[in-house]
Amino acid sequence: MPHGNLDAYRRKRSSEATPEPMGSRTTAAGGRFVVQKHAARRVHFDLRLELEGTLKSWAVPRGPSLDPDVKRLAVATEDHPLEYADFEGSIPAGNYGAGAMIVWDSGRWVPLEDPVAGMESGKLLFELHGYKLRGVWTLFRTAGRRRSSDGSQWLLMKKPDAAARPSEESGDAEDELPPESVLSGLTVEELRDGCDRIEEVRAGIEASDAPRRRVDPRSLPLMLATASDRPFSRAGWIYELKYDGYRLVAAKEGGSVFLRYRRGGDVTALYPELARALRRLPVESIVLDGEVTVLDGGGRPSFARLQTRALLNRPVDIEQASVRRPATLFAFDLVSFEGHDLRPLPLLERKGWLARVLPPAGPLRYSDHIEERGEEFFEQAVAMGLEGTMAKDGASRYTGRRSSSWVKLRAERTGDFAIVGMSSPKGSRVGLGSLHLAVWDAAVGGLVYAGRVGTGFDDATLAELAERLSARRRKEPPCWAPSAEGPAVEAALSDAHLLGGRVADQTWVEPDDELVCEVRFKEWTPHGLLRHPVFLRLRDDKPIEDCVRRDEPRGREATLPAPPERRVEITNKSKVFWPDEGYTKGDLIDFYAAISEAMQPYLTDRPLVMTRYPDGIEGKSFFQKNAPDFAPDWLHKVRLTSPRTGKDIEYFVCQNRESLVYVANLAAIVLHVWSSRLHQLGQPDWCILDLDPKDAPFEDVIEIALAIRRLCHKIKLSSFVKTSGSSGLHVLLPLGGACTWEQSRSLGQLIAQIICRQLPEIATVTRNPERRGGKVYIDFVQNGRGRLLVAPFSVRPLPAAPVSTPLRWSEVKPGLDLRDHNIRTVPERLKKLKTDPLRGVLTEQPDLLAALRRLSELV
DNA sequence: GGGTTTC
DNA sequence: GAAACCCAACGCCGG
DNA sequence: CCGGCG
Numbered sequence: 078m079p080h081g082n083l084d085a086y087r088r089k090r091s092s093e094a095t096p097e098p099m100g101s102r103t104t105a106a107g108g109r110f111v112v113q114k115h116a117a118r119r120v121h122f123d124l125r126l127e128l129e130g131t132l133k134s135w136a137v138p139r140g141p142s143l144d145p146d147v148k149r150l151a152v153a154t155e156d157h158p159l160e161y162a163d164f165e166g167s168i169p170a171g172n173y174g175a176g177a178m179i180v181w182d183s184g185r186w187v188p189l190e191d192p193v194a195g196m197e198s199g200k201l202l203f204e205l206h207g208y209k210l211r212g213v214w215t216l217f218r219t220a221g222r223r224r225s226s227d228g229s230q231w232l233l234m235k236k237p238d239a240a241a242r243p244s245e246e247s248g249d250a251e252d253e254l255p256p257e258s259v260l261s262g263l264t265v266e267e268l269r270d271g272c273d274r275i276e277e278v279r280a281g282i283e284a285s286d287a288p289r290r291r292v293d294p295r296s297l298p299l300m301l302a303t304a305s306d307r308p309f310s311r312a313g314w315i316y317e318l319k320y321d322g323y324r325l326v327a328a329k330e331g332g333s334v335f336l337r338y339r340r341g342g343d344v345t346a347l348y349p350e351l352a353r354a355l356r357r358l359p360v361e362s363i364v365l366d367g368e369v370t371v372l373d374g375g376g377r378p379s380f381a382r383l384q385t386r387a388l389l390n391r392p393v394d395i396e397q398a399s400v401r402r403p404a405t406l407f408a409f410d411l412v413s414f415e416g417h418d419l420r421p422l423p424l425l426e427r428k429g430w431l432a433r434v435l436p437p438a439g440p441l442r443y444s445d446h447i448e449e450r451g452e453e454f455f456e457q458a459v460a461m462g463l464e465g466t467m468a469k470d471g472a473s474r475y476t477g478r479r480s481s482s483w484v485k486l487r488a489e490r491t492g493d494f495a496i497v498g499m500s501s502p503k504g505s506r507v508g509l510g511s512l513h514l515a516v517w518d519a520a521v522g523g524l525v526y527a528g529r530v531g532t533g534f535d536d537a538t539l540a541e542l543a544e545r546l547s548a549r550r551r552k553e554p555p556c557w558a559p560s561a562e563g564p565a566v567e568a569a570l571s572d573a574h575l576l577g578g579r580v581a582d583q584t585w586v587e588p589d590d591e592l593v594c595e596v597r598f599k600e601w602t603p604h605g606l607l608r609h610p611v612f613l614r615l616r617d618d619k620p621i622e623d624c625v626r627r628d629e630p631r632g633r634e635a636t637l638p639a640p641p642e643r644r645v646e647i648t649n650k651s652k653v654f655w656p657d658e659g660y661t662k663g664d665l666i667d668f669y670a671a672i673s674e675a676m677q678p679y680l681t682d683r684p685l686v687m688t689r690y691p692d693g694i695e696g697k698s699f700f701q702k703n704a705p706d707f708a709p710d711w712l713h714k715v716r717l718t719s720p721r722t723g724k725d726i727e728y729f730v731c732q733n734r735e736s737l738v739y740v741a742n743l744a745a746i747v748l749h750v751w752s753s754r755l756h757q758l759g760q761p762d763w764c765i766l767d768l769d770p771k772d773a774p775f776e777d778v779i780e781i782a783l784a785i786r787r788l789c790h791k792i793k794l795s796s797f798v799k800t801s802g803s804s805g806l807h808v809l810l811p812l813g814g815a816c817t818w819e820q821s822r823s824l825g826q827l828i829a830q831i832i833c834r835q836l837p838e839i840a841t842v843t844r845n846p847e848r849r850g851g852k853v854y855i856d857f858v859q860n861g862r863g864r865l866l867v868a869p870f871s872v873r874p875l876p877a878a879p880v881s882t883p884l885r886w887s888e889v890k891p892g893l894d895l896r897d898h899n900i901r902t903v904p905e906r907l908k909k910l911k912t913d914p915l916r917g918v919l920t921e922q923p924d925l926l927a928a929l930r931r932l933s934e935l936v
Numbered sequence: 937g938g939g940t941t942t943c
Numbered sequence: 944g945a946a947a948c949c950c951a952a953c954g955c956c957g958g
Numbered sequence: 959c960c961g962g963c964g
Contacts, residue, residue: 648937686951691937700951707938721953743937769964844963845956856964858954 274433275359282417282430292413292420294328294335294364298477300410302467302485308455315425315446315471316454319485320407321378321464321600322370323387327406327441328413329355330362347387350399351406354440361415363434366475367408367444377463408435409444409467412475420475424482427475459488464600489597491613492516495524495621496592497556498585499546500531508539509546514596514607515556515588516626522681522732523756524556524588524621527605530596533612542615549586553757556588593619601626643711643735647742654693654746657876660900662693662744665872668880669741671904673734675913676870680737682754684715684728686865687745694746694874701745704729712736715755719863730755746874749865752821753814758862760814763797763918764821765866766829767856769805771846775893777839777853782806782889784832792931797918800895802873802881805853807866809915813922818861820925825857827932869915872900882906883915 324339325348334355336345345352348369355363370378371386382402389395411419411431419427428446435443447454448471455466465487473482498513511531515524534542586592593616599609605626650663669676690698704714704727713730731737731748740748752761766785768778782798785808789796797809810828812821826842832855833840841852859866867873871881882898898906907913 689937689950699949701949702951705938705950719952726951767964843956846963848957854964858964861954863952 278430278433279415282414282419285417285422285426287414287417287419287422289416290418291416292364292418294326294330294413295337295341297326297364297366297412299324299326299339299366300475300477300483301479302483303479303481305468305484305486306489308452308466308486309468310449310451311468311470313471314451315428315448315469316451317409317444317446317467317469318407318458318463319465319467319487320368320370320444321380322368322383322407325351325367325369325406326412327351327355327365327367327408328363329358329360332356344387347389347395348399348404348406349395350403350440358434358441360434362413363411363415364413365406365408365431365441366410366412367406369404369406371402371404403440405440405442407442407444410475420477423472423474424469425471455486455488464488487599489599491595491597492626493593493595493616493619493624494527494530495556495588495624496542496546496586496594497524497526497554497588498583499543500529500583502539502543506539507536508534508541508543512542512594512612513554513583513585514594514610515624517622517624518557519622519625524624525605525626526554526556527626528602528607528610530594530607530610530612532610533597538612538615545592546584546586549589549592551585551587553760554585555756557756588621590620593621593624643709643733645735645739645742647738652693654690654744655876655878656693656695658878660878662742664878664900665744665746666738666741668872668900668904669737670734672870672907673737675907676737676868677731677733678913678916678919679750679869680731680748682730682732682756683750683752684717684726684755685731685740685868686728686749687740687743688747688749688874689743689745690874691744694876698746698874702726702728705743709739712739717758746872748868748871750868751863752860752866753818757814759817761812761816761818761821761860762814763866764810764812764825765857765859766808766810766825767801767805767854767859768808769801769854769856771804771849771854772851773839773849773853775804776891778806779889779891779893781832781836781840781853781855782808783886784835785828786886786889788828788831788835788935789928791935792928794923794925794928795917795921797883797915798886798889799869799881799883799915800879800898801867802871802879802895802898803875804895806884806889807881809918811918811921811923812925815922815925818864822857822860824925824929824932825860827936829855829857831932831936869913870903883913885914 325344326335326337328335328337334345334352335343336348336351336355337343351369369383371382373379373382383404386398386402386404389398408431409428410424411427411434413419414430414434419430432443432445435441446469451466451468458466465485468484468486470482473480494514494516496512497515500510500513502508502510511529513529514527516527517523518525595613595616596607597611597613598607602608647663647666650661650666652662654660654662654665687701688698689701690696704712708714708729713732713736714727715730716725716727718725729736729740731740751758752763752765753759754762768781770778786796786798789810795811797811799807799809801807810824816824829840829842833842839852840855841849842855842857843849843852844854844856844858846854858864867881869881869883873879873881877896878900879896880898880900880903882903884893
């Protein structure tokens, strides 16, 4: 790991043994675990963790509660048979008071006492001597639950089971804590050693030339660097890593600490972990200058993580984030120490003291340097995926302004991008103004917008590109908005957003393997756009699927953190949801898991709405459009703004089987989807005619469905049919995304009215049920923005657990019974059928104009 | 079903 | 500490 | 203008 010290780098340079791989940790039964230390050294612990006090556990109606006695952990190490550690509050707000511990279980942090049946082990995080430790432990297992007469539940605990297996290491990179910043891995002795060196520093600074003078951290003018684009080596200069974070001044005076950004903003409350570490530093007063970062699972600074961190307001969020996304301050300068102003001292002397003041682990880190070979160091830093390096004059004083004695060198990166559009030229520019670029995202299965490049072209290239692109125009952007946190899809791809408020003409083009270009750029912005892009060349030898975003510039693919594992924890599998049949929640989940492949085309890229039945089909239920906050990060969401009310809804978008299983586990029995997909929300894929019999005989539904089919056949428009699952049929007409909602609705209305005229005895478009006179209601109103269709393969909350099932037209005949297609039968049917009779509604490209012309001739 | 607010 | 609460929306109809 | 409907 490159942070904190440069041992790994130095070793590599001198061709010594390669560092041990980070992230490896072995665990054995009985609570033995290994904690890594930074810089490729590992320290082995034998910890036995015991609870002092009793774990009370679960209270009515749900949600854990903690017995106030449980305040301390007993930690046994080899040298120290028993050390007690106080808990630090690090749990979500809720029914369990302040001060508890959280554990790692089934891929997420949960309060320790959360009664996960059968839980045998987990990961544990606690603080000892101001350092956060974590490890895998085996503590106790659940023996069962008991319900008392007043309805409260109690969780019975057993002593640790000697045979209990330790939990698997989780590979979930998202929730994985960065390996270094929170782990100390230090023995108590080592921690004390770190403190002993303070006396040395104190005496040294007292004897130095540093004047006795207070430095006010609030008004301290900061040293700033000048930029350069070429790394260099100079005698007397030193080279540090450049961290991708915010500049931060950290100060302690007496008992109080103070953290500020470059421009002075007080952020003491935002980084409690830094404040704590600073408070515990065994010095009377100190002022540090550095860069605050939040590391990703691979130990690299993640600007995006830091940004989300910096947006937090509520104390609970901050406290939680300080554990889950802990900040690390890489301090590169010591400005003041116990009443001495160190700014007149040479940089190397300041850093020498700094190195000895800061502990070798924890959230406050010394930003080390090397003293030569700046070019090679820069290359290495870039290869490690870091932002760049800093070059500093080792003899320079801290002058508190922008200075040529500090130089920043930023990494440049190159990448291949699909061309998805262009803007028109301004002024004397020929051909085009800029190219719109996109990268392929395998998780999404499509292109994601990456920003624009407007420089680096020669006139010939401009002209050629403009000509080739003009021939491939399309109306809608062929790509998605870049980030879930960023602007909504539509807004992100709108002119206003792209051009920072200016409106210009955009042309979107059909992407192609031959429209790929290589671009040099500085970095990715948090919103997933390119910063400082320069066009290098066209390359026609690269399929767009290979235009993937590489966050590591060159040669780091092998060590990229694994993509977040999509794990779903199933709860209450055996809860009965359909009492008549005895079908359980587990059956529901199994069903959706089994048919997910067939269902996916109707879910992919479509905003999803759920009807949830947490207590089964006879319990209370509710609609839910907004995805709950607690949904895992890997679950795709999209924020859409209602054009009418301006209100935002953040919909789920089910892109894969795990998402479907997650949603099913929320007891979402019915899944409703939009008829249109994200990249063209204004153009539906199908027109829906909902045949709702109410009191009418089902035979009439069949007759009407067949009449619609005949009518569509006459106008040369295909039609498809599925059961609604409850009592009627859904007839779907393919639109191929070629018309608007209004046109779709008009088409539906026209067809419905024609059918009503044909079959006035059995069909009606009257919305009021009482006035339908026992006729079948043909509902065409569900064609509109935000209007929903019960998704094909959605289960219904009715006896027999019927499923909205795609049918072949030959099956639409007397004798058809909707309940025959249910949670039990549909998976088998799917296997037998091999093809989905409804799929054509998504794939066919009808000639709508011709169909409408024929239809108008009929009326 | 899970999180938040009120009592 | 436990119970209550929240979880959509919009046009259209007749009264 | 309101409540019910889907």
